[in-house]
Amino acid sequence: MTVMNDELLGVEKLSNGLTVIGQRMPGVESVAVCFHVRTGSRDEQADIAGISHFLEHMMFKGTQRRSAIDISREFERMGAEFNAFTSHESTVYYARVLGDQLPHALDVLADMMCPKLDEGEFTTEKGVIIEEIARSEDQPTHELFDHLFTNFFSPHPLGNSVLGTPDSIRNLPVEQMRAYHGRRYSPNNMVLGVAGNFEWDTLLPLVEQQTASWQAQDAPRPPLPFTPTPRTVAEVKPKLQQEHVAIATAAPPQESEDSWAADLLAAILGDSTGSRLYWEVAQKGIADSIETGYYGYEGVGLFATYFSASPEQAPEVLRIVRAEMEKLQRDGVTEEELARSRVKAVSDTVISGEASHRRMFEVADLYLAKGRPMSVDAIIEAIEGVTVTDVRELLDRYPFAESFTVQAAGPLTEDQLMSAE
Amino acid sequence: MPEQYQDTLPNGLTVVGEKIEGVRSLALGFTVGAGSAHDPDDRVGLAHFTEAMLLEGTTSRNSREISDALDNLGVRYGTSADSETIGLSGQMVGTNLGPALGIMADVLRNPAFPEAELEQTRSSILQELRHEEDEPMVQVRNVLRKVYYKGHPYAKRPTGEPQAIRDMDRQTIQEHHARYFTPANSVCAIAGDFDWDEFRSLAEDALGSWQGDGRAPEIAAPTPEPQIYIENRESQQEHIAAAGPSVPYGHQDYYAAIIAAEILGGGMSSRLFEEVREKRALVYQVGAAYSPGRHQGSWRAYAGTTPQKAPQTYSVLLHEMRKLDADGVTEEEFDRFQGSVRSSVLMSGESTGARLRSLLTSWWYERRLKALAYTREQIDAVTMDQVNNMLREWPVSGGLVVCGLGPSTREELTSLDRTA
Numbered sequence: 001m002t003v004m005n006d007e008l009l010g011v012e013k014l015s016n017g018l019t020v021i022g023q024r025m026p027g028v029e030s031v032a033v034c035f036h037v038r039t040g041s042r043d044e045q046a047d048i049a050g051i052s053h054f055l056e057h058m059m060f061k062g063t064q065r066r067s068a069i070d071i072s073r074e075f076e077r078m079g080a081e082f083n084a085f086t087s088h089e090s091t092v093y094y095a096r097v098l099g100d101q102l103p104h105a106l107d108v109l110a111d112m113m114c115p116k117l118d119e120g121e122f123t124t125e126k127g128v129i130i131e132e133i134a135r136s137e138d139q140p141t142h143e144l145f146d147h148l149f150t151n152f153f154s155p156h157p158l159g160n161s162v163l164g165t166p167d168s169i170r171n172l173p174v175e176q177m178r179a180y181h182g183r184r185y186s187p188n189n190m191v192l193g194v195a196g197n198f199e200w201d202t203l204l205p206l207v208e209q210q211t212a213s214w215q216a217q218d219a220p221r222p223p224l225p226f227t228p229t230p231r232t233v234a235e236v237k238p239k240l241q242q243e244h245v246a247i248a249t250a251a252p253p254q255e256s257e258d259s260w261a262a263d264l265l266a267a268i269l270g271d272s273t274g275s276r277l278y279w280e281v282a283q284k285g286i287a288d289s290i291e292t293g294y295y296g297y298e299g300v301g302l303f304a305t306y307f308s309a310s311p312e313q314a315p316e317v318l319r320i321v322r323a324e325m326e327k328l329q330r331d332g333v334t335e336e337e338l339a340r341s342r343v344k345a346v347s348d349t350v351i352s353g354e355a356s357h358r359r360m361f362e363v364a365d366l367y368l369a370k371g372r373p374m375s376v377d378a379i380i381e382a383i384e385g386v387t388v389t390d391v392r393e394l395l396d397r398y399p400f401a402e403s404f405t406v407q408a409a410g411p412l413t414e415d416q417l418m419s420a421e
Numbered sequence: 422m423p424e425q426y427q428d429t430l431p432n433g434l435t436v437v438g439e440k441i442e443g444v445r446s447l448a449l450g451f452t453v454g455a456g457s458a459h460d461p462d463d464r465v466g467l468a469h470f471t472e473a474m475l476l477e478g479t480t481s482r483n484s485r486e487i488s489d490a491l492d493n494l495g496v497r498y499g500t501s502a503d504s505e506t507i508g509l510s511g512q513m514v515g516t517n518l519g520p521a522l523g524i525m526a527d528v529l530r531n532p533a534f535p536e537a538e539l540e541q542t543r544s545s546i547l548q549e550l551r552h553e554e555d556e557p558m559v560q561v562r563n564v565l566r567k568v569y570y571k572g573h574p575y576a577k578r579p580t581g582e583p584q585a586i587r588d589m590d591r592q593t594i595q596e597h598h599a600r601y602f603t604p605a606n607s608v609c610a611i612a613g614d615f616d617w618d619e620f621r622s623l624a625e626d627a628l629g630s631w632q633g634d635g636r637a638p639e640i641a642a643p644t645p646e647p648q649i650y651i652e653n654r655e656s657q658q659e660h661i662a663a664a665g666p667s668v669p670y671g672h673q674d675y676y677a678a679i680i681a682a683e684i685l686g687g688g689m690s691s692r693l694f695e696e697v698r699e700k701r702a703l704v705y706q707v708g709a710a711y712s713p714g715r716h717q718g719s720w721r722a723y724a725g726t727t728p729q730k731a732p733q734t735y736s737v738l739l740h741e742m743r744k745l746d747a748d749g750v751t752e753e754e755f756d757r758f759q760g761s762v763r764s765s766v767l768m769s770g771e772s773t774g775a776r777l778r779s780l781l782t783s784w785w786y787e788r789r790l791k792a793l794a795y796t797r798e799q800i801d802a803v804t805m806d807q808v809n810n811m812l813r814e815w816p817v818s819g820g821l822v823v824c825g826l827g828p829s830t831r832e833e834l835t836s837l838d839r840t841a
Binding site: 026027028029030034060063068069072073076077078079081082096097098124125126127128129130131132134135137138139140239240241273274277282283284285286287288289294308309310313339340343344346347348350351353354355356 | 442443444445446470484485487492493494496498499511512514539540542543544545546547548549551552554555556557558650655656657658660668688689694695698699700701702703704705706725726727730737755756758760761763764765767768771772773774812
């Protein structure tokens with residue numbers, strides 16, 4: 001063990017390959033803990049589409065030591081807030097408890113990582129996943145982003161759908177899931193993130209003991225080339241009242257030091273308040289909302305902008321988005337707006353750094369992205385270090401126009417949507 | 422232990438605060454009794470329109486100046502509106518309190534409601550209303566509100582009705598503001614890292630000269646009529662939402678009601694989750710909650726399922742609600758959920774934003790502050806017998822209004838429910 005007990009931020013690699021990264025938060029009573037598994041829909045082939053997310057459900061359905069009901073009742077009894085989520089490249093299981101319950105929460109989470117994957121439960125749970133897919137189709141923005149990723153990234157595997165399709169789920173045999181779990185849930189492909197009320201001296205021996213039998217093996221994720229090309233897809237859905245439009249453009253990968261500038265650039269362009277698109281679109285009332293975010297992944301990234309506007313206004317809004325990107329590309333950002341976006345980002349960092357669960361997600365995410373533990377102060381320093389020149393260079397490396405991809409759902413056809421350009 | 426403070430300025434404005442140790446941030450907010458329940462019948466959406474116009478300019482700052490000034494201070498801010506109230510709040514690092522309070526006070530007291538921004542806001546709200554129609558899960562809540570509170574001021578859709586939004590004029594908004602945005606009808610709260618004496622004097626400077634004594638009129642208790650209400654639309658899932666009367670804010674069984682609702686449908690080990698999702702895979706989302714209210718609270722339940730599974734989902738949902746009423750809760754589940762409710766209250770105490778909401782809500786609806794230690798004692802004092810007695814008086818399946826939004830007809834939805 002190399003982490004000193006009084007260290008606030010530390011990282012330790014156990015002998016089985018599991019990385020433990022933790023942030024002690026003196027004065028906070030709660031502690032949040034997660035297993036962040038480096039696996040998601042990008043690690044799936046077409047015949048197992050949706051398996052990462054389906055497996056996330058099955059991890060709650062029982063182990064050798066616990067039934068599904070035991071798992072959720074035990075968490076409830078210890079007063080835990082607990083859940084899990086699956087994205088394109090991560091599956092995260094977490095619990096937040098008061099400090100004295102940490103050993104118990106860790107015991108259940110670690111046990112869950114070795115699921116029973118019972119065939120009966122597997123077959124039953126397919127019904128839940130198919131309901132989740134149906135529910136997503138009743139949420140236009142949820143479905144839109146799924147399709148945007150496919151449109152923007154395919155054939156790169158980041159274009160794979162997280163939920164899969166009803167058919168891919170129905171046809172999945174349990175053996176495939178057992179094999180997938182064996183391949184991807186290797187301790188060297190996982191990070192244990194902890195933040196809040198804990199001591200290193202008690203945490204590390206406990207984790208060692210609870211994961212002693214875990215065996216490391218290769219869980220490769222081969223880097224693949226990605227060359228974005230501009231394209232437009234409009235799914236005509238006459239029943240929708242609004243035209244829902246998402247736009248993707250290429251952005252730096254999460255590991256790049258450009259990611260800090262990318263975050264600020266996205267906020268300057270399209271933060272939900274006070275941004276260029278806010279003043280040109282939302283505040284003028286030609287869309288009910290508009291927002292741009294930066295999303296970094298391993299080896300690739302994107303800026304995603306979403307707006308919802310009436311079918312009459314949507315072509316004009318799309319024209320403005322493109323025009324604002326062109327202007328930004330040509331003239332860059334001003335010192336004043338960059339300074340403002342830095343203050344906003346620092347404020348967000350401080351506020352989220354006070355919540356044990358948000359700090360836990362952040363510390364694990366950033367460790368995987370940057371390969372080093374980052375304190376709140378280090379994040380603030382990175383944000384404050386971004387200059388107008390950094391943003392200029394970022395714009396030159398990732399010109400909006402070269403990858404401008406549109407995904408729309410609503411009453412308009414592609415020609416109608418593009419009619420203002 | 423966090424310290425709580427409360428005072429009334431000479432002009433009648435209540436200021437409350439809670440200091441949280443070990444944080445650098447604070448949350449500052451206002452609640453004004455000017456919500457949609459007070460909208461005239463032909464101007465439903467007036468409260469929301471007023472709220473949306475607050476940040477569009479004051480007599481001394483235009484919208485961009487407000488936005489830039491708050492952004493430069495690192496304040497993450499927003500407005501909100503519901504049936505009873507309009508809210509303005511922001512989270513920031515503690516050192517920026519003075520200037521932030523000055524701007525927020527200006528926004529509340531001196532909005533200019535400029536004509537040009539009025540048209541932009543009108544267009545924005547009309548689009549927001551259309552957007553709600555695209556989200557069946559939002560729409561089913563709107564339908565339930567309309568049916569459950571029929572004839573009561575809470576029935577008014579807080580985001581507004583399209584025709585009323587089209588008809589809204591500047592004078593009506595100015596009058597709404599002049600009538601309800603008064604110190605006596607508002608509360609100002611702060612939670613996090615601050616010094617009370619300093620805050621008290623900043624509040625006096627920014628708000629001490631605020632005048633007016635208008636107050637929102639009393640709202641009577643709702644009298645929902647039990648029924649099944651179906652609204653058909655094309656959607657992938659049938660969205661089933663239900664509500665029935667429960668205990669009000671401040672009731673002696675308030676925490677017993679929270680625990681009972683958690684047992685029924687508050688998480689992965691609740692009865693509804695186990696019976697409807699885990700055992701039968703009928704849904705992805707199912708749950709129940711206790712929603713407190715001024716004179717009467719309500720039990721809430723929701724399930725979303727594809728149409729072929731809707732009859733069984735409906736029948737299991739109703740069966741579990743009736744079973745809870747008939748048999749009560751068991752000792753094991755009572756212990757489990759009493760502990761989880763206690764823990765969740767204590768953990769939410771670590772967030773300045775969550776404590777601000779709690780301060781504002783308890784002051785608005787109960788005219789008192791509830792320290793975390795008090796809340797904890799109240800939760801610990803609840804007994805299983807109390808929960809079961811409360812369920813006999815306020816059964817979760819009693820007086821239910823059930824709304825179905827989706828493709829199913831009433832006959833289809835209720836076809837397996839034999840006790841109906």
